[in-house]
Amino acid sequence: MRGIDIHTHVVPERFPPYRGKATDVPWPGMAPADACHRHVTIAGKHFRTVSSQCWDGACRLSDMDGTGVERQVLSPMPELLSYWLPADDAAVLSRYLNETIAALVAEHPGRFSGLGTVPLQDVDQAIAELQYLVQVLGLEGVEIGTNVNGLPIGASQFEPFFAAAEQLGASIFVHPLRPCGMDRLVGPTALEQVLAFPCETGLAAMSLITGGVLSRHPGLRIALSHGGGSFSALLARYAHAWSLFPALREGVAESPFDLGRRLYFDSLVYNETLLRTQIQLFGVSQTMIGSDYPFVIMERDPIARLTELGLSAQDNEMLVRRNALRWLGRDEV
Numbered sequence: 001m002r003g004i005d006i007h008t009h010v011v012p013e014r015f016p017p018y019r020g021k022a023t024d025v026p027w028p029g030m031a032p033a034d035a036c037h038r039h040v041t042i043a044g045k046h047f048r049t050v051s052s053q054c055w056d057g058a059c060r061l062s063d064m065d066g067t068g069v070e071r072q073v074l075s076p077m078p079e080l081l082s083y084w085l086p087a088d089d090a091a092v093l094s095r096y097l098n099e100t101i102a103a104l105v106a107e108h109p110g111r112f113s114g115l116g117t118v119p120l121q122d123v124d125q126a127i128a129e130l131q132y133l134v135q136v137l138g139l140e141g142v143e144i145g146t147n148v149n150g151l152p153i154g155a156s157q158f159e160p161f162f163a164a165a166e167q168l169g170a171s172i173f174v175h176p177l178r179p180c181g182m183d184r185l186v187g188p189t190a191l192e193q194v195l196a197f198p199c200e201t202g203l204a205a206m207s208l209i210t211g212g213v214l215s216r217h218p219g220l221r222i223a224l225s226h227g228g229g230s231f232s233a234l235l236a237r238y239a240h241a242w243s244l245f246p247a248l249r250e251g252v253a254e255s256p257f258d259l260g261r262r263l264y265f266d267s268l269v270y271n272e273t274l275l276r277t278q279i280q281l282f283g284v285s286q287t288m289i290g291s292d293y294p295f296v297i298m299e300r301d302p303i304a305r306l307t308e309l310g311l312s313a314q315d316n317e318m319l320v321r322r323n324a325l326r327w328l329g330r331d332e333v
Contacts, residue, residue: 002070003303004324006173007225007266007290009077011040011054012100020089027089028080040077047079053294055100057107063293064111068303070321072293073328074101075115075143078175083148087122094119094129102137113328114139115173120148123157127164134168140328141171141221146204147178154207159216166217169329175225176200193297202230205263206238209252214259221327223264225290227278235260257281264327266290267306267319268299276309284315288324 018027024043031039036052053059054077064072076097082090098116105114116133118126133139142165144153151157153174165172179200185191205224208214214222224231239256242248252259261282268290269275279287289306292298299305306319325331 003068003289003320004071004073004328005064005069005289005291005293005302006073006223006324006327007268008060008072008074008293009054009295010074010097010101010104011050011077011080012097013038013052013055016092016096018089020086020092022086022089025085025089026082027085028082028093040079042079048077050077051294055104057104057112060294061108061111067301069289069291071111071113071324073113073115073140073173073324074104075173075175076101076117078143078145078177081117081120081143081145081177083119083121083145083177085119085121087119087125090119090121091125091129095132098129098133098137098139102133102139105139115141115143115171118142118144118161120144120158120161123161126161130161130164130168130170134170140330141165141173143173143175145177146174146200147180150178150180152207152211153204154209154211154213156211159213162213162217162220166219169219169221171328172220172222173225174201174204174222176204176229198226198229201226201228202232202234205229205231205260206234208263209235209238209256209259212252214262215252215254218262220262221264221329222262223266223288223327225266225268225292227267227269227274227287227290228263228265231260231263232278232281261286264288264323267302268292270299272305272308275305279309279319284311284318285323285326287319288327289320 026043029041033039040047101114105112116139118129120126176197179196289302291302
């Protein structure tokens with residue numbers, strides 16, 4: 001089957017030097033590592049070691065061919081969204097990342113689609129960069145974090161951005177970033193991604209409902225990473241309370257489940273029962289392949305994860321390919 005993987009990440013092979021006016025800015029960089037690897041640094045401190053799969057298109061294509069993935073949707077490594085930078089500096093970094101991703105897509109337009117990034121800490125600059133990456137670079141849309149310096153994406157400050165995204169027909173991919181609740185974790189720092197990320201994604205998705213974003217902008221095409229994390233459990237509890245408390249219905253007039261079913265979800269839940277439940281709750285039309293390629297935690301055979309559910313050929317085609325096309329705003333590729 002010709003799969004479309006909507007959750008894959010890019011890290012550039014190198015970064016431009018910082019040329020802004022601020023001091024002690026957490027600007028990303030690259031340092032040499034073992035063969036086919038480089039160390040990502042933030043403000044000169046080691047953040048993560050990544051492989052050449054992050055920037056080498058030919059390497060990615062070889063891996064894709066091995067798993068039946070025809071197309072990857074490329075988006076930046078989330079830490080590179082850099083909402084904590086001064087807005088002008090973040091705009092420079094966003095432009096560099098967007099042009100890097102656009103260049104990868106241009107090398108293999110039949111195999112890659114691209115999502116860029118915008119400096120959401122300044123909504124006006126974010127809208128300007130969104131327009132550029134869609135209208136000039138030809139990227140399909142944008143990856144955004146679940147919060148911007150602690151402010152959830154459903155907050156009213158981001159209303160103009162979502163209005164612009166709807167008008168442009170841009171796909172939006174929501175990825176956890178700098179999650180809340182870290183003080184409640186017991187264990188190694190790796191638990192940030194393992195446990196805090198899913199909780200963070202669920203809260204961000206609920207903010208799109210409770211903040212009215214999905215009601216005001218029914219044309220938005222928003223996908224949640226990691227199967228939406230805790231979203232399904234939170235939505236079920238909220239929907240029950242919504243049916244009981246008039247104050248909740250005053251703030252959200254539409255059925256919470258109807259709103260939740262407007263969202264898209266990747267398949268990255270690592271468990272057949274969870275994946276089957278996700279499809280039952282939100283519909284076979286709303287789940288797409290997501291692997292988190294090329295990072296260690298990735299799903300190594302994402303198509304098999306979907307086809308092992310034993311659904312019909314028509315449903316498999318939707319899950320593996322057609323839902324992603326609709327989310328990308330494409331009839332066919």
